[in-house]
Amino acid sequence: MIDREILLEKMKTSPYRPMKAKIVEMRMFTDKEKFFRFELEDNINLTHQPGQFVMVSMFGYGEAPISICSSPTDKGYLDLTVRNVGTFTDKLHQLDEGDVVGIRGPFGKGFPIDNMFGYDIVIVAGGLGIVPLRSLIRYIMYNRNDFGNIQILLGCKTPKDLLFGNETKEWQRRAEIKFNCTVDRADPDWKGNVGLITSLIPGVDLNPARTYGVVVGPPIMYKFVIAELLKKHIPDHQIILSLERRMRCGLGKCGHCQIEGVYVCQSGPVFDYSQIKDFKGECHEKAG
Amino acid sequence: MKYAVIKKDDLTKWLEHLKKKAKLYAPKKKENLFVFRPVKDVNDVCLEYIPTILPPKKYYFPQKEKLLRFSIQPFKTAKAISEFEEFILFAVHTCDIAGIQCMDVVFRDGPEDPNYLNRKEKMTIIGIECLKYCDDKANCTSMANHVPRGGYDLMMVDIGERYILHINSEKGERLVKGVAYIKEASEKDIAHLERVREEKKKIFKEELKAPLREVYEAFDENFHSKVWEDVGNRCVACGNCTAVCPTCYCFDVLDDMDLSLNEGLRYRIWNSCQMDDFAKVSGGEDFRKGRDLRQRHRYYRKFKYPVDKFNRYFCTGCGRCTRTCMAGISLIETVNSLLKENAAKENSIVP
Numbered sequence: 001m002i003d004r005e006i007l008l009e010k011m012k013t014s015p016y017r018p019m020k021a022k023i024v025e026m027r028m029f030t031d032k033e034k035f036f037r038f039e040l041e042d043n044i045n046l047t048h049q050p051g052q053f054v055m056v057s058m059f060g061y062g063e064a065p066i067s068i069c070s071s072p073t074d075k076g077y078l079d080l081t082v083r084n085v086g087t088f089t090d091k092l093h094q095l096d097e098g099d100v101v102g103i104r105g106p107f108g109k110g111f112p113i114d115n116m117f118g119y120d121i122v123i124v125a126g127g128l129g130i131v132p133l134r135s136l137i138r139y140i141m142y143n144r145n146d147f148g149n150i151q152i153l154l155g156c157k158t159p160k161d162l163l164f165g166n167e168t169k170e171w172q173r174r175a176e177i178k179f180n181c182t183v184d185r186a187d188p189d190w191k192g193n194v195g196l197i198t199s200l201i202p203g204v205d206l207n208p209a210r211t212y213g214v215v216v217g218p219p220i221m222y223k224f225v226i227a228e229l230l231k232k233h234i235p236d237h238q239i240i241l242s243l244e245r246r247m248r249c250g251l252g253k254c255g256h257c258q259i260e261g262v263y264v265c266q267s268g269p270v271f272d273y274s275q276i277k278d279f280k281g282e283c284h285e286k287a288g
Numbered sequence: 289m290k291y292a293v294i295k296k297d298d299l300t301k302w303l304e305h306l307k308k309k310a311k312l313y314a315p316k317k318k319e320n321l322f323v324f325r326p327v328k329d330v331n332d333v334c335l336e337y338i339p340t341i342l343p344p345k346k347y348y349f350p351q352k353e354k355l356l357r358f359s360i361q362p363f364k365t366a367k368a369i370s371e372f373e374e375f376i377l378f379a380v381h382t383c384d385i386a387g388i389q390c391m392d393v394v395f396r397d398g399p400e401d402p403n404y405l406n407r408k409e410k411m412t413i414i415g416i417e418c419l420k421y422c423d424d425k426a427n428c429t430s431m432a433n434h435v436p437r438g439g440y441d442l443m444m445v446d447i448g449e450r451y452i453l454h455i456n457s458e459k460g461e462r463l464v465k466g467v468a469y470i471k472e473a474s475e476k477d478i479a480h481l482e483r484v485r486e487e488k489k490k491i492f493k494e495e496l497k498a499p500l501r502e503v504y505e506a507f508d509e510n511f512h513s514k515v516w517e518d519v520g521n522r523c524v525a526c527g528n529c530t531a532v533c534p535t536c537y538c539f540d541v542l543d544d545m546d547l548s549l550n551e552g553l554r555y556r557i558w559n560s561c562q563m564d565d566f567a568k569v570s571g572g573e574d575f576r577k578g579r580d581l582r583q584r585h586r587y588y589r590k591f592k593y594p595v596d597k598f599n600r601y602f603c604t605g606c607g608r609c610t611r612t613c614m615a616g617i618s619l620i621e622t623v624n625s626l627l628k629e630n631a632a633k634e635n636s637i638v639p
Contacts, residue, residue: 015399016355016541016554020363059358060545060552064570085570100363219573246569248541248559251399255538255561258585259575261593280511282567282575282585 004047018057018102029163038078049110050135051270055250057102064088065247069131071138081131107250119212120148126155126217151178155197159190201228208233214240222285236274259283291473292453298469303330314378338422339606343384343534344377348407356554372406379416383606386433387534393598415440425607427495433605434492447480497624506630507592515625520580522615527560529609535602
């Protein structure tokens, strides 16, 4: 709790000043995605909610919003997983263990974990969507008896694109969660499902009133997954999603992340479906 | 003292006095237009002017503002500005004062922005009331910004030989107190002010074809409208309209390294929602692709979203976006077309 107060004070007095974060561990997951573990200055814990994000700084290169993929229950470090897509992330990938970056945050609203206590949870992850969801999954596994049945549906393009390989194997092995994975295109060694993530949903056995559906993936995926969850009669406010937008400040000012009147960096990135279904045009993730 | 008066002949003397008190910015002629500039020669100060090219926003929300001083090796960060300077904005129109009030609301809204608020604390605003229209591009009466509505320290109104000064704050009072040639206003002066205001009602008429509430409703109902297509077809996405707007505050963050390539400054610089990559994410998805969607966004950020969030219209009626538009897009015409379309739509609904 003291950590949180220190962070709030920092945010208030100098919201643009990043903290020092040292890379203590890193590894490539795929050709493009790399995992980083950081230690923050003064061993501070971020005390974030799963689903929140941080602004990562490399001086001279700028700043970018990145989802946190460790859980607040993981003390003493902070995990990020970053896809190499441009100048900034390319530079980040070139850093070595022991190198230092800046971190501001945590920002935004995370998954509504308190409201989710006691409910069954269906987690639907497409591609990089597993990154913020790993934070939630780790949180749930740490507080396992606070939640009902847990099912994880994970989809990616090919078996090579699978992130968190060792952890997903562990999820598969554990009895207290159901884990299902599908790939769009299989390779000869693949023994699992082949097909889009939406193909896994009709087979899920759930009680809609008691279930939260949590969906994170590329914009195109939301439309179809939300439609499937609605078919299962999960209420709008129990369908949870996280939206990706361009961001520069994290403080609800710079304007880049705005969907109509809403600043995603402050009101999101996590929303429930009832909050986004009335958007008239700028929310590509909306069903229908 | 609530009202004071100063003879027009004494104005330059007072400007010299103000110049000594703090950094003084005032409107000045630049070719056929006007700009706010630091006052060097008080005789250059222009009191009758059409809205300046840029609003005084550049002084309280600078185009390029230092946020952070940093060094990479060792990792160090420090505040880039340790002290903010006292300054006076002189002869600000009521529309631009409304603009400052809008910005206040935005930057006070949590998480607060210390850079803006620190600057604002050091700012003194001396306004001037317009007694005639600057030109036909302004829609200040519809926005109810043609008359002073607070947000200033002193407000000057021309009452013939003299200016009457409304003292609206202690800060303002300090600038007139003890100045020999500024006297307390007499009842006659105040009566004169009332006459001027009455006279003004005959000149200033609502420029939009419907009251604001109906404008809001037209926006609420016509997110998908041909009006936006038309505007988008003409727009060249230059971003002039947002740069000159007193209530546009979107920005980008930019690092500038010095020659050592180890130390540098992080800035925030004005950015425009009209630029084509403004809402594009690194994965390639663009959430406002097309000039029509981006223009619509700009209009909604004046007439809809801030009304929902802050109960405040973010169009001040200054007319700058219309004056500066290279494609001749007029705010008054756009809003009126939207009103027209909305009326047509309502009429076509047969019970």
